[in-house]
Amino acid sequence: MDARREETVDVDQLLLVLVSGLASGAVYGLMGLGLVIIYRATDVVNFALASLATVGLYAALSLHDSGLPLLLAAVVAIIVTAVVGLGARETVLRPLAQGDLLAALVMTIGVSLIAESVISTIWDDQPRLFPSLVEGSVSIGGGAAIPTQSLLTIAVAAVAMGLVAYLFGRTTIGSAMRAVAESADTAQILGLGSQRIARIAWALGLGLAALAAFLYAPRSGLMPAVLSAPLFRAFAGIFLGGLTSMYGAVVGGLTVGVLDNLAATYVSAGYRDTFVFSFTILVLLIRPQGLFGERTFQRV
Template structure:
């Protein structure tokens, strides 16, 4: 029972990271129709910036805040410089651009900071006792910060005029424009918010694995699984899907086989999607012909 509790909490902590990455992807996709494949890589570079600032003497919390700001600004720059000039409806072109950007950023990280893994300090140290099990405070912090971030995003989208504008653009950019919504402003905010969430996710994940240029590649893969499982057009689905993937991943590693954890996780995801192709929280999309 103790091992099960630790496995579940660890899985939820990992799933919270997958949910943050997935939520960033869904926010950008729903607001701009662009799937940003460079999201995790850009967030990784922001985390390297945090590590450099911390090594230079800056407090870790301040370095983490600086990383989130750096990631957000980089998202805005990429959107304005690389994505906006493509124009509306250039989905494949935007896809290729973000994939190419991901490779460029990975190469830059490797050249500037090196390919070897770098240890990233925990935001908090220590353990707490739950029942007869000891759980790291870092895992509980990951859950708490992810919950707060997701709650704030939920409040933004459901309780504020800006959130209403973003939801209007997500439903129909043409209709939103008729209503006077500035789609470009919404897109900028979406890219900033998406990168901020992704950077927070990397900051919470890096202490477990260390930093390498490609450390977030498997996380990005699982985040995609989470958003498809939860529903590509659902922000709640992105979070819940990420949590489910995280828990299944840890359960498979602990009770099935670490070598077949991905096989187990994605087999379950595929079975769910065969029954409900739009995902657990996704809505079916009907096209008039």
């Protein structure tokens, strides 16, 4: 009887770890998807993505504290993130010479540092609690209590990813964004404005990051650099899945989330990142373009 009870406890714990890992991976996958969309449309690796999403979170929390419903605050977070990010792109990144990818990379890091400084100046840098969209837990299996917020995170992320897949697979804008990703010159010949498409891609990528941040903040709290760790895990996910693959970004993010939680639970919390990044490096040594990526050549 004791052995059976112990086995049930082990199964329940594994179920909790897997669901928690999928919830974390859904956040990393959304952020990674935003990074890939922006990279494919503009060739810019946007290190400012997380900090800009954090600006949106602080703005949303301020309005929520003033009485705005939490769901509307989520919409505010997405809009503020997209607007601020597009403003940064138009004023800082677009004036750069075309193809100057290193300068663009450095600029996004600078924008990230500026965003964190602005947050500290306006809202201070003290940790804050962030409200959950839902409370409580759901009992599954032998009594494992899974937080409802984790299940909601997985569901919302799945819907968002499905909508992105529909956008790119079934709409004119999605086809245009794919054309720009393949060749900006070809897109121009076909009558597709590359700058307009780039703005849409930035807005979409930043909006996905803001949604990911809104789902992540209730369990992490809120402070200026709260999304730094998820950002680097999202990078691990997109390199694991393939830098140019949106499908790979999602699968890579989910994989990183599950591996991260398994390592923290069954190995050591102090080695979770070591385990995840070691696995990613091992995959890249075998397949440099990632699991789903394709070998690409830099545009000239």
